[in-house]
Amino acid sequence: MNVVPEKTQLETATLVSFRICPFVARAQIVAFEKNVDLKTKFIDLNHKPDWYLKVSPTGTVPGLVLKDAFIFESTVIAEFIDELTQASLFPDDRVQKYLNKSWISFASTLIQHQYGQMIASDKAGFSESRSSLAGAMARIEETIKSKPFYNGDDFHIIDAVYAPVLYRLQLIKEKFGDTLIDDFPAIKNWATATIDRPSVKAVLNAEFDAALMVHLEEKHSWLLSNS
Ligand SMILES: N[C@@H](CCC(=O)N[C@@H](CS)C(=O)NCC(=O)O)C(=O)O
Incomplete structure (x- = not known):
């Protein structure tokens, strides 16, 4: 329906x-x-x-x-x-669709640890969140069997859901030199394709970066003092 x-x-x-x-x-x-x-x-x-x-x-x-x-x-x-328009952004296969939903739910774990890493006010806090993030990344890395997007050629909701985490992983690497993303080759490939998607570029871009930097300043992020 x-x-x-x-x-x-x-x-x-x-x-x-x-x-x-x-x-x-x-x-x-x-x-x-x-x-x-x-x-x-x-x-x-x-x-x-x-x-x-x-x-x-x-x-x-x-x-x-x-x-x-x-x-x-x-x-x-x-x-x-x-559901507002036809051509669903979920895979047609029922099991794959619900697997996607499970991993969509898991994305919040990555978001939480990544945010903890970004706003940590000291190195210990940063390292703790970074290691929790790496643990969560390892779990999803194992599940990635396709390229360029999570399910293969087509962009789905799961790609949109992970896009902010993937974008920030890349941003943290570029701005602060933290190469965590390089430890996870499948996530890295996924990030490269996702960040390049026009819908993602429309939302996650230089204007977003500037707003994020202001937020990190307000939070006295250790990342900023260390860059
Ligand atoms: N599970 C919620 C989480 C949303 C969420 O935590 N949003 C944050 C901003 S990024 C928020 O509204 N924080 C304010 C608050 O928790 O009071 C969702 O997926 O929509």
């Missing part, structure tokens, strides 16, 4: 966002892939507006505000956007 909401729903659809949020980026990349035009509203996560706290049970972004509904959780929003 293709769940297409009322046209009026989509005309007012607004993605509530925070510029450097890897969870928001997933939804934005999927929207770009599916040619779905979403309005974006940025909020300050340190001072969340009352209207958002009223509508969102978790207070996290992204949140998708429709005319008379609120959808939350990035992977759910990504699936909702995917």
Whole structure:
């Protein structure tokens, strides 16, 4: 079944966002892939507006505000956007589709450790998060059997979901000289193809890098003092 909401729903659809949020980026990349035009509203996560706290049970972004509904959780929003048009961004094979969903869920572990690594205020904190990130990367590395994307030639939701982690791994290498990504050849290949995807470039780019650097400064990141 293709769940297409009322046209009026989509005309007012607004993605509530925070510029450097890897969870928001997933939804934005999927929207770009599916040619779905979403309005974006940025909020300050340190001072969340009352209207958002009223509508969102978790207070996290992204949140998708429709005319008379609120959808939350990035992977759910990504699936909702995917279903708006034909040609699903999930593999056709049922087992592969649900394997993808399992590993999509696992992406949050990488995001969490990577963020810990980026905002660590000292070397010990950085190293601890880096080693947890490496452990999680080793688990997904073993599962990558295809190229250039996770499932092969076609770009799927799993690629959009991992894009922010892959992009940041590469960025951390370029800006701070941490070559962690080089220890994982399959992830490295996957990152190269994913970062080059137009939908990913539209979201993760120089403007994103600048916003991320400001955020790291605000967090007194050890990475910055060490670069
Ligand atoms: N599981 C959520 C996680 C979203 C999330 O943690 N977003 C962060 C920003 S990157 C957030 O809203 N943080 C504010 C808070 O936790 O209060 C999802 O996938 O949408």
